[in-house]
Amino acid sequence: MGLAVGIQVTSSISIDESELEFDFIRTSGPGGQNVNKVASGVQLRFDVRTSPSLPEDVRQRLESLAGKRLTVDGILVIDARRFRTQERNRQDAVERFVNLVSKAAEVPTPRKKTKPTQASKMRRLDEKRKRGEIKRMRKGVGEE
Secondary structure (H helix, E strand, C coil): CCCCCEEECCCCCEEEHHHEEEEEECCCCCCHHHHHCCCCEEEEEEECCCCCCCCHHHHHHHHHHHHHHECCCCEEEEEECCCCCHHHHHHHHHHHHHHHHHHHHCCCCCCCCCCCCHHHHHHHHHHHHHHHHHHHHHCCCCCC
């Protein structure tokens, strides 16, 4: 048996290529008469929930980032059909997969709560007072 090739996503995350499943499908778009004969489109499938390569926090972020590309069973599906050749579409699918996983690997910085300054509160209230005054001035005498 040959050695399985790993895809390096980040310095700590490497995904074994045997975890990726490729299906080749016919596509519309460029390709001329070949479009009806050759399955040049690629569908990459990756089981997010059972992959031993992903840490738990990355797995959770990947599931939320994947959105509609994630099936009910936790399979990430990436369609690549931009190019005319099967090989180029395969590369495109892998690149998009790596980008998605590396985005999920980034730990989001927690939001720090801030309070408005006293000066900004005063400016806001002054502006509200001025607007109210302008509206009051529009009314005729004795219209209240």
